[in-house]
Amino acid sequence: MVTSSTRSVFMGPRLRRLRRDLGLTQADMAADLEISAPYVALLERNQRPVTADMLLRLARTYKIDLADLAGDRGADHTARMQSILKEPMFSDIDIPALEISDLAVSYPGMTEAFLRLYTAYREEQLALAERSAPAPAGAASNELSLDANDPVAEVRRFLAARRNNFSNLDDAAERIVQVPAGPNGLIERLRGRHDLQVRYLPPSVMLGSTRRLDLHRRQLLLEDSLDNASLNFQLAKQLAYLEMEDEIGAALQAGKFTSKSAELLARRALAAYAAGALIMPYSMFAKAVDARRYDLEALARQFGTSFEQTAHRVTTLQRPGLEKVPFFLIRVDPAGNISKLLDGAGFPFAKHGGACPLWSVHGVFRTPRQIVTQWLELPDGQQFFSIARTVTAGGGSFGAIRVERAIAIGCAAEHAGQLIYTRDGQRPRADEATPIGVACRVCHRPKCAARSALPIGRELLPDDFRTSSVPFGFSAD
Numbered sequence: 001m002v003t004s005s006t007r008s009v010f011m012g013p014r015l016r017r018l019r020r021d022l023g024l025t026q027a028d029m030a031a032d033l034e035i036s037a038p039y040v041a042l043l044e045r046n047q048r049p050v051t052a053d054m055l056l057r058l059a060r061t062y063k064i065d066l067a068d069l070a071g072d073r074g075a076d077h078t079a080r081m082q083s084i085l086k087e088p089m090f091s092d093i094d095i096p097a098l099e100i101s102d103l104a105v106s107y108p109g110m111t112e113a114f115l116r117l118y119t120a121y122r123e124e125q126l127a128l129a130e131r132s133a134p135a136p137a138g139a140a141s142n143e144l145s146l147d148a149n150d151p152v153a154e155v156r157r158f159l160a161a162r163r164n165n166f167s168n169l170d171d172a173a174e175r176i177v178q179v180p181a182g183p184n185g186l187i188e189r190l191r192g193r194h195d196l197q198v199r200y201l202p203p204s205v206m207l208g209s210t211r212r213l214d215l216h217r218r219q220l221l222l223e224d225s226l227d228n229a230s231l232n233f234q235l236a237k238q239l240a241y242l243e244m245e246d247e248i249g250a251a252l253q254a255g256k257f258t259s260k261s262a263e264l265l266a267r268r269a270l271a272a273y274a275a276g277a278l279i280m281p282y283s284m285f286a287k288a289v290d291a292r293r294y295d296l297e298a299l300a301r302q303f304g305t306s307f308e309q310t311a312h313r314v315t316t317l318q319r320p321g322l323e324k325v326p327f328f329l330i331r332v333d334p335a336g337n338i339s340k341l342l343d344g345a346g347f348p349f350a351k352h353g354g355a356c357p358l359w360s361v362h363g364v365f366r367t368p369r370q371i372v373t374q375w376l377e378l379p380d381g382q383q384f385f386s387i388a389r390t391v392t393a394g395g396g397s398f399g400a401i402r403v404e405r406a407i408a409i410g411c412a413a414e415h416a417g418q419l420i421y422t423r424d425g426q427r428p429r430a431d432e433a434t435p436i437g438v439a440c441r442v443c444h445r446p447k448c449a450a451r452s453a454l455p456i457g458r459e460l461l462p463d464d465f466r467t468s469s470v471p472f473g474f475s476a477d
Contacts, residue, residue, distance in 0.1 A: 010106055012046035015058075017109075019044075022062065032061050046106055076167065077104035077111045079321030084118050119254065122161035151262035156341055158255045158266055163326070163344050165318040166273055172247045173277035176239070182304060183228065186235040186278075190220060194242055198235070200224035203397070210234060225396030229306035233275055240274035248274060273316065279305060280313045286324055289314060293420035294325065296387070296409075297371070308391045311409045315342045325415045330355070330408050331391075334365050345411050347384060348438050356436040356443070357450045361388040361408035368404070373421045375433035376410070379445060383433055385416035446474065 019029050019040075026044070030037040033054070042048040050058075058064070078101045085095055104111045177185070190196040196213075198220045206212065211234040212221045220238055222231060240248070248270045257263040280303050292298045300310040308331070317324035328347040331340035332355070341349060355361070360374040368390045376384045388408040395402040416422050437443025440453040451471050454460055458474040467473075 010046040011050050012044045013107055013109060015040075015050065016044040018058075018062070018064075033057055076320065077108060077115070080115055081111060083320045083323070084115070116254070119161055120256075151257075151259050151265055154257060154259075154262040155265045155269060156343075158257075159269065160343050163318040164316050164342050165344075166247075166251050166270065166316075167319050168247045168250060169244065169270065169274045170277050170282040170319060172244045173240075173274060174281050174283065176243060177278055177281060183232050183235055186232065186239055190235070190239060190242075196220050198222065203400070211238060213238060223396075225400065227306075227396065228304060229300075229309060232279055232304060233306075233309060236275035236278040237271055239278060240271050244274045276309060276313050276316070279303060279309070282317070282319060282322075285313060286317055286319075286322060289317065289324055293418065293423070295420045306391070307389060308407055311407050312340075312342070314409065315344050318344060325411050325418055327409045327411050330361060331405050332361060332408075333403070333405050336362065339405065345384070347410065348378070355439065357452070358434055358436045358448075359388075359408070360386060360434075361406050364388045364390050364406050365404065371421070375413070375416075377433035377435050379435075379437055379443060383413035384410045385413060385419065385422065386410035387419075387421055446470070 019026070022029075024032070026040045027037045030040045033040075039048065043050060043054075081100045081104055082097065084090075085093075085100065176189075187198050190198060195218050197218060200222050202224055206221065206223045209221075210223045210226060210230070213219075214221060220235075222234055226234065248267065251270050252263065252267055255263070255266055257266060285299075285303070288299055288302060292302070294314060296307060296310050296314070299305075299314075300307055303310070305313075311329060314324070315327045315329045318326060326345045327342075328345040328349075329340065329342040330338060330349070332338055336355070338355070343349060349355070359376065360372045364370070364372050371387060371389045374386045374388070376386055378384075386408050387410065388406055390404055390406050393403045393405065394400055411419070435445060435448075437445055437448070440451050441456050443451075444455045444458065445451075447470060449470055454472045454474060461468065461473040463473070
C-alpha cells in the first residue's frame with residue numbers, strides 16, 4: 001500500500017512507455033490526470049519525481065495494478081547489474097552503486113539491453129571454450145564437428161550462461177504456490193483450475209510413460225509405481241506446462257538454439273526447473289538452506305523431495321540480490337557416463353573423456369545411499385568441496401529395471417564453511433585435499449597411479465632399464 005509518506009520516485013521511462021502503450025499523447029494524459037502537458041513532459045524526462053499521490057492517480061485512472069506500475073523491476077535490474085559488474089573484466093572501472101541503481105530505475109530499456117548483451121557474450125564465451133578444448137587423440141574432424149553441434153552441450157551452455165537460474169520462473173511459481181502444496185494440493189489445483197482428474201495406472205497400461213495428459217477425457221494419467229517424490233514432481237511439471245507456458249517461452253526465446261532437438265531439450269529443462277520451483281519455492285527454500293546449512297537429506301525431508309531433486313535445486317539459488325552458495329552438479333553411472341551436468345561454481349569439467357577416477361563420485365557405488373565428502377585440489381591449486389551419494393531411478397515393482405547413478409555437488413573452498421558437512425572435525429580437511437585432474441589427457445601430474453592415458457604433449461619414458469610405479473611414466477619437466 002502506498003501512503004503519503006512513501007518517498008517520491010523518478011520513473012520517467014516507465015511513464016513514457018505506459019503512455020505509448022495506451023496510445024496517448026502527453027496532452028491526452030495531462031487531461032486524464034488533470035495536470036498540465038508540460039508537467040507530463042517533465043515527469044517523463046525525470047525532471048520531476050512521481051509522488052505517491054500521482055501513483056495513485058495513475059492507478060485509478062488507467063485501472064492498472066499499483067505494484068505493476070511502481071514495482072520492483074528496478075531493484076531486480078539493479079541486483080543483476082551489480083552481480084555482473086563484479087566480473088574481473090570490469091574491475092578497473094569505478095562504478096558507484098548509486099549510478100547502477102539510477103541506470104536500472106531510470107533507464108530500464110538500456111539496462112535490459114546490457115543484460116541481454118552480457119548473457120549473449122557468456123554463451124559465446126562458453127561455446128568458444130568448448131571449441132578450444134583439447135580434443136582426444138585420434139578424434140576425426142567429423143567427430144569434432146558433431147561435438148560442436150551437440151544439442152546436449154548446447155543446452156548446458158544455455159544453462160551455464162545464466163548460472164542455472166531463471167528468476168521469471170521462480171516468480172511465477174511463487175505466485176502459484178506460496179508454500180509447498182504437496183501432491184494433494186497440486187492435484188486439487190489441477191482439478192479446480194484445469195478440470196483435470198488425476199488417475200493412477202499400472203505400467204502395463206501406461207506403455208512406457210510415467211505421465212500422460214489426456215485432454216479429450218480431461219485426465220492426467222500417472223504410473224502407479226512412482227514414489228512420492230517422483231509423483232509430486234510429475235504433478236508439478238504438468239502444472240508448469242499448463243500455467244507457466246509464457247514464462248517458459250520467454251526464457252526459451254532468449255536462447256539461440258541451432259537445432260530443434262536443442263530447443264526441445266532446453267524446454268524440458270525449463271519445465272523441470274519450474275516444477276522444482278513449485279515444489280521448493282525460492283524464498284522459502286533459500287531460508288531453509290541457511291537454517292539447515294545445506295543439509296541435503298534434511299531439506300529433502302522438509303520439502304518431500306528426493307536427494308537428487310534437492311541437490312539440483314541448490315544449484316539454482318543464484319537469484320540476483322538473493323544469491324546463495326554457488327554449486328556445480330554432476331551425475332554419472334557406474335561406467336562413468338555423464339548424464340547431468342550443471343556448473344554454477346566454475347568447476348573445469350572435462351569436455352572430452354571421463355572425469356578423474358580419484359574423485360569420490362566414482363567410488364560411492366561401493367557405499368550406496370551414504371554421503372561421502374571430499375576436498376579436491378586441481379593442478380592449478382584451486383580447491384573445491386564435494387558431496388557425493390548414489391541415487392536410484394526406476395524400480396517401484398518387482399522386475400522393474402532400476403538404474404543406479406551417483407550424484408556429486410560441490411562448491412569452491414571459500415564457501416565450504418557454510419555447509420554442515422564441514423562442521424565435523426573428523427572429516428577430511430582442506431589441507432588433506434585429494435589431488436585430482438580434470439581428465440587424464442589434460443592432467444600433468446606425474447605421480448598418479450590412477451592415470452589411464454598419457455597427457456597431451458608429453459613423451460613416454462622408456463622402461464628398458466627401469467619400470468615406473470605409475471601406468472604412464474613421463475618426464476616431470
